Amino acid sequence: MAADPVALPAALRPQPLVIGEVTPGVLDDQVLSHTETRPPLKWFVAVTFTSMIATLGLALLGYTVYQGIGIWGNNRPVFWAFDIINFVFWVGIGHAGTLISAILFLFRQRWRNAIARFAEAMTIFAVMCASIFPAIHVGRPWLDFWLFPLPNQRGMWPNFRSPLIWDVFAVNTYFAVSAMFWYLGLLPDLASLRERARHPLRRAAFTILSLGWRGTAAHWRHFEKAYLLLAGLATGLVLSVHSVVSFDFATSIVPGWHMTIFPPYFVAGAIFAGFAMVIMVLIVVRESMNLKHLITERHLDVMNKVLLAMACLMGYSYMMEGFTAWYSMNPYLHHVFTQYFFGSYGWAGWVTVTCNVFLPQILWWPRARRSYPLMILVSLGVTVGMWMERFVIIVISLHQDYLPSSWHLYRPTLVDFGILLGTFGIFFTLVLLFARLLPVIATSEMKMDLPGAQPTHAGATHV
């Protein structure tokens, strides 16, 4: 950029990504020092609480494995219930992280640097929570390896025409790619931690974790190229994963599932739910770790705008679903769609629409996008609403199938609720551990965009 700024209106001028004077050294001290000091008491209180909930969940998972899935509320014809709802819910939460780290990277949205690391970590943890459910839902989890195309003495192979096996591939690839993307981004920061470490054990640990990263020009050249490629690959992947999840439903002939709008509708919903979760966690991180000048109000403002845009997309999707039901002239579809809002579980449909479409509309108001209570209200609402949306799609569509004699009201058991709660415990325990063990902000990416970090392009040697 030339020394003389082009005369742009104030609203279009690029705004600084951080508030105040931040130098690379200061950034390191502020971000990396959290991993080097003793966590405050409130962190211990929080992690005790979440790990208790996680333990409850793990105990109930163990009980499920021991006793069998008969202890859940699932019964014909509602064979898919909390297990699949929670799976779709958690995979969806993960999508925000990949969107922020990959898609916004490709669009050169530099503000994403401050929140990308955290969102990526949340992706990994969310996918971990999600993968629990298909694993236990099969009933005999010790035979889960049957899901993979392994040569076996039974001479059998999985059916590759089934969306369920596509799901296995999609979720596993998604987890592996997210983990790879996250770890590569961590490497330079791990090298910084290695050099800051005082204790020889800590230094040894970070030497191994950083793989001996030195930050030479050649390192960075290959690194940047690989990171760009990974971003491109993850972008395609994030669109594919929830599309494949939606195929589990869309390729069946259940009324309410058999719809072509499902893949984009699911992807939009996933990003929507994920952003709500990221906003909630980000507020806690920003406040408790003194990072207000790095994760600024502008970040929250932009995130809320994304949330608002996604809420409108969801509203459009719901309307299209209704339109498809009406226009199909299919009496079964008419019936199911009526059940969504006026049946035994009709309240679920109204909760979904209220939380996902109506409530986020307050974000049109600029002050709501910067107000904690309203932001948290909307994000909580979206989290609840998106979970209810999957309940509507799965349980309501299933509970009244083609044969009225097999209609059945689904009632979840306490174990169902306990496992759902337990995954929240697992998720937040991992998030809390991550916040104190690894840098929550990608410092090398932040440093790259600090004022004065790049050559002014006036130097004669710069080709």
Added chain:
Amino acid sequence: MSERAFAVVGLFDSPDALLRAVAPIRAASLGRVEAYTPYPVHGLATSLGLKRSPVGGMVLVMALLGAATALGFQWWVAAVDYPITTGGKAFFSWEAFVPVMFEVMVAFATFTAGLAMLLLLNRLPFFGHPMLGSSVMAAVTRDRLALAIEKDGDVELDATNARAALEAAGAQSIEVVALPAPSQPASARTLGWMLGGIAAACLTSGFLTYWVVKLFPVLPPMVHMLQQPRINPQSQNGFFADGRTQRLPVAGTVARGYLPYAVANADEADRLVNPLPRSAEVLARGRRAYSTFCSVCHGPLATGVGTLSSAYGAKPANLQSQTFRDYSDGHIYDVIMRGKNAMPSYAEDLSEDERWAVIHYLRALQRAQNAKQEDLR
């Protein structure tokens, strides 16, 4: 300078100063020129003369390979090794294989991008680089930018000239990274400890495995499917007075295909007629039954020399002899049903059709062993 230098490093505060220094230092050609930065600096790699990263090409090749592998594997599974019709689709219904193909392609591409970058191009993990232990590393992973003149191969680094060149190029401060002492071969003592340690680990794990296997009984895992609230057939049960779980069939029940044998003696049996045609299937069936039940004593050629005859000391009939060739079909049937001399009844082992098929097959064997001239035509 007393100790030999691996590198002379000039530290810079601004990227402009670093980039300005690159050209004169490269021109001085005092050693390998390397830059260390805490974040990627635009234009640095180009001015250092580094080539474009080949990661892109590698990823493209591996992505295509991944897609081809996945499609090929699915084709092989669905159309070759385990062809099962699903939903009335063709065995190679490639449209359904696209999602897995895409996922495997992305997985291949991702691991290529990450691992090729780390392992092949950047030669990581590597913990022995002399720069790693130096104080320069702490600065360049934090906020300083460094340009280093490093020892190039076996050529000794001229530290004094390198220092002068970096000073002239505008470095704010200069540090010298010493060449690490050449590593010594491990001493006998160290080797002894290492080998002893490995041996101790092997012994410990061996004994542990032994005791674990010995002391802990092998528990049947997850037997809920077996332990169901049901009563197994052939088991004892107090519900009925006779203690049996299963009810006996009604008296006089006859199993299908097992009508009682109503022929009084062999003469009466002579009148029985073989009901089966002499077709290839019947002969194949007869051959199968004959090989299973008859040939162990009567032998594969019905000559009375079977694998079991010597073991029992019995002398099974040579069915090729004139006596037995003259037997009527019904007579042989009667022998199968009742047994003869040491031969027990085979009524329980052969079904009605099998008995007659065996007889057809035996006739074929007899004719084959006593073939006439016209049979050869």
